[in-house]
Amino acid sequence: MKTFTYIFKRSLILVVLFCSFTNSNAQTDTTKFIQRIPADTSKQKLNMDAVYNRPFLTAGKLPIAIGGYLEANTQYAQTDGISDGFSFQARRFTLFFSSTIAKKIKFLSELEFEDGTKEINIEFAAMDIEFHPLLNLRGGIVMNPIGAFNQNHDGPIWDFIDRPISALTIIPSTLSNAGFGLHGKYFVKRWILGYEAYLTNGFDDNIISNEDNRTSLAAGKRNPARFEESNSGLPMFTGKLAIRNRKIGELGISYMTGVYNKWKQDGLILDSKRSASVLAVDFNTSLIKNRLNITGEVAKVFVDVPETYTQQFGTQQFGGYMDIVGTVLKREILGWDNAKLNVGVRLEYADYNQGSFKVTGGNIADDIWAIVPSIAFRPVGTTVLRFNYRYEQQRDLLGNPPALTGVIQFGFSTYF
Amino acid sequence: MNKKQLYILSTICLMVAIMVSCEKILPPEPAEYEILDGPVEGLSNQQSAQFLKGDIAFNDEIFTAQTGLGPIFVANSCGSCHAGDGKGHPFTTLTRFGQIDETGNQFLHLGGPQLQNRALPGFTPEQIPAGATFSKFTPPAVTGLGFLTFVSDADILAMADPNDADGDGISGVPNWIDVPAFVAIHQNAVSQGGKYIGRFGKKASVYDLLQQTVNAYNQDMGITSLFNPIDVYSGLEIDPEVSTQTIHNVVFYLQTLKAPIQRNQNDAQVIQGKNIFNQINCAGCHKPTLTTGYSPIAPLSYKTFHPYTDLLLHDMGSGLDDGYTEGNAKTYEWRTPPLWGLGLSPNSQGGQYFLMHDGRAKSIEEAILMHGGEATNSKMQYQNLSPADKDALIKFLKSL
Structure with a gap:
């Protein structure tokens, strides 16, 4: 507790210092006293390292590094010819604080403000103790290692303004919970193997009782009490194995399972234990000397829904996405030495209710797919200006003619 | 102009071109006649605002355990049963249970009528009690209901022919029903022994859209209101779970949904099919044209419209007799369903037809062939049509 207090006090001092510099003289050259620590790209990294592999700033001998990112955009969306016009969106403002408390003891926190102050979340606040590269203890508010996007979601990394549908709804990124676990890595020549295994609090009954009107893990994480108690009184397990070859890419397989419902209260049995599980596979690879990057993730959800409940809430879901991004220009542009111009496309799909109607045997639809072409300009590695066009088709439960949506988006995302 | 300036100019031109072409590259609005939802023409700004509130309550409000759903129920929103305001799917087909005669539902104390x-x-969901008969009802389309609301009782009675005085084999009688206390009786309503003409529901057992809305909240979703505060599970009076204003907004929304618009009216085959429809006397029950009387909602007042119903009960024969009834309807009597919007039904039924009162007919032809009783003569004439005439009739029905 003392450590936490210490770190937050120091963080506060740092923020105040930053603010006072900015207020006193907007033209102050901060590079004179602030040191920029770029993301470490020299070592072999796995997706699981994403939380620490970010650019940070530090000032003088302060023991805390600070970082963060901002993303904002404008968009014009239209569904079946109906549009509510233009919107300007300040989607995320995120702050990171990290500190090496002592040798082999680290701390990092990530505080996110979504849509202004509509949602404020501590997405990560954990301490890591390294006993051995193969054995690290992590505890606090941790990101569940399910899929890849959940732990590697920073806006500036991506050439697409919207997060993947499946990474928001099938796997409800950013999913973090209070808990503890172990993680570690093993290196063999060009290979790197990693594992993560955590026990955390889990979802709640809202998975099958929500205004999304479908089975939704995202609805099951809206309860802020999940940081203080497990709704079911039982821990949720999340585990991941990943393997990376420097020449080929990374492949990860992850699994998460736990009881989500309040099956017992005050010693009284209210219902049977009902589980929610997710199996995910993720991959990424770089080809043609890193000029072509392919990233993707698929996930399958299994939820125990009572037989006598409504089929509006499905027992299985499936979804995924694949991003293909190519660098078409990498050179000095408008004074930026190493600017990049990328073109890419995202293909994505989510089926929120896999199965068939008991009464007719017909397929249950409730699905969505989208294709998103993108042009992104990266003047520097930490900043991206991106232009997307999104075309999306969404069908209701019955499989009626889909709602057609088009969205034109322009925005930026940058670490600072 | 140097290269750098050219880049900048090109980028600006590209951005402007994209902004200008927004409308061209975004999905267009479907034609008005291809969709069922949308308001009648001529609503005031205030009425449009109330329509929108009703639209949100009807299509977007999802009830959960926290907001009062159930604990036993059929669906968790109005929109679950009436996707796009159209006909429903067997997934949300209702089951009503009760008795075989017109003595009133004898199973209300055991969870009836639904x-x-x-x-x-x-x-645990409800079970049909021993001794009860039942029937399944597929949710109807909800468009154009305001027009049906304001057809005068006198006009309905004028279409009735209980003794088949004209000898065409078609009688048609109103369902005289008891009206709950919270329902206001319409101006110039006709009463018979303290009962009034029901015009909504498969058995015409519902007087107006307020009664229908209150019943649907309560019986379909287990949502109590000031009008019906009885919880379907416990049978006890509990606090309202939906506001009175929301009920009024939904009623207004249902009243002011536009009437379905016929498509391909000038197509030669459609015109031919319409003539056949009249020749084989389908129009004996499915009256093409009705008019409204006075309505406090101006766009619904004194309007001529084309619902293809007479709002009366007809004997449909033993094949459609489920042994269950409501009001003073016989078990084999069904209210003539409006045919408007028939061709758009697959757009709300998952790409298929589920027709007749319980969705048992998977095509329009199957539905025609299931007609019996007073419709037997028309059905037989249909069976004797040439394939070309049958096609024309079906095409006409799909144009509605």
Whole structure:
């Protein structure tokens, strides 16, 4: 507790210092006293390292590094010819604080403000103790290692303004919970193997009782009490194995399972234990000397829904996405030495209710797919200006003619 | 102009071109006649605002355990049963249970008249009590209901022919029903022994859209209101779970949904089919044209419209007799369903037809062939049509 207090006090001092510099003289050259620590790209990294592999700033001998990112955009969306016009969106403002408390003891926190102050979340606040590269203890508010996007979601990394549908709804990124676990890595020549295994609090009954009107893990994480108690009184397990070859890419397989419902209260049995599980596979690879990057993730959800409940809430879901991004220009542009111009496309799909109607045997639809072409300009590695066009088709439960949506988006995302 | 300036100019031109072409590259609005939802023309700004509130309550409001759903129920929103305001799917077909005669439902104390066949986790759905008869009802389309509301009782009675005085084999009688106390009786309503003409529901057992809305909240979703505060599970009076204003907004929304618009009216085959429809006397019950009387909602007042119904009960024969009834309807009597919007039904039924009162007919032809009783003569004439004439008739019906 003392450590936490210490770190937050120091963080506060740092923020105040930053603010006072900015207020006193907007033209102050901060590079004179602030040191920029770029993301470490020299070592072999796995997706699981994403939380620490970010650019940070530090000032003088302060023991805390600070970082963060901002993303904002404008968009014009239209569904079946109906549009509510233009919107300007300040989607995320995120702050990171990290500190090496002592040798082999680290701390990092990530505080996110979504849509202004509509949602404020501590997405990560954990301490890591390294006993051995193969054995690290992590505890606090941790990101569940399910899929890849959940732990590697920073806006500036991506050439697409919207997060993947499946990474928001099938796997409800950013999913973090209070808990503890172990993680570690093993290196063999060009290979790197990693594992993560955590026990955390889990979802709640809202998975099958929500205004999304479908089975939704995202609805099951809206309860802020999940940081203080497990709704079911039982821990949720999340585990991941990943393997990376420097020449080929990374492949990860992850699994998460736990009881989500309040099956017992005050010693009284209210219902049977009902589980929610997710199996995910993720991959990424770089080809043609890193000029072509392919990233993707698929996930399958299994939820125990009572037989006598409504089929509006499905027992299985499936979804995924694949991003293909190519660098078409990498050179000095408008004074930026190493600017990049990328073109890419995202293909994505989510089926929120896999199965068939008991009464007719017909397929249950409730699905969505989208294709998103993108042009992104990266003047520097930490900043991206991106232009997307999104075309999306969404069908209701019955499989009626889909709602057609088009969205034109322009925005930026940058670490600072 | 140097290269750098050219880049900048090109980028600006590209951005402007994209902004200008927004409308061209975004999905267009479907034609008005291809969709069922949308308001009648001529609503005032205030009425449009109330329509929108009703639209949100009807299509977007999802009830959960926290907001009062159930604990036993059929669906968790109005929109679940009436996707796009169209006909429903067997997934949300209702089951009503009761008795075989017109003595009133004898099973109200056992959870009647409607079966809540789903339940929140930890609860058990309702079962049909021993001795009860039942019938399944597929949710109807909800468009154009305001027009049907304001057809005068006198006009409905004028279409009735209980003794088949004209000898065409078609009688047609109103369902005289008891009206709940919270319902206001319409101006110039006709009463018979303290009962009034029902015009909504498969058995015409519902007087108006307020009664229908209150019943649907209560019986379909287990949502109590000031009008019906009885919880379907416990049978006890509980606090309202939907506001009175929301009920009024939904009623207004249902009243002011536009009437379905016919498509391909000038197509030669459609015109031919319409003539056949009249020749084989389908129009004997499915009256093409009705008019409204006075309505406090100006766009619904004194309007001529084309619903293809007479709002009366007809004997449909033993094949459609489920042994269950409501009001003073016989078990084999069904209210003539409006045919408007028929061709758009697959757009709300998952790409298929589920027709007749319980969705048992999977095509328009199957539905025609299931007609019996007073419709037997028309059905036989249909069977004797040439394939070309049958096609024309079906095409006409799909144009509605």
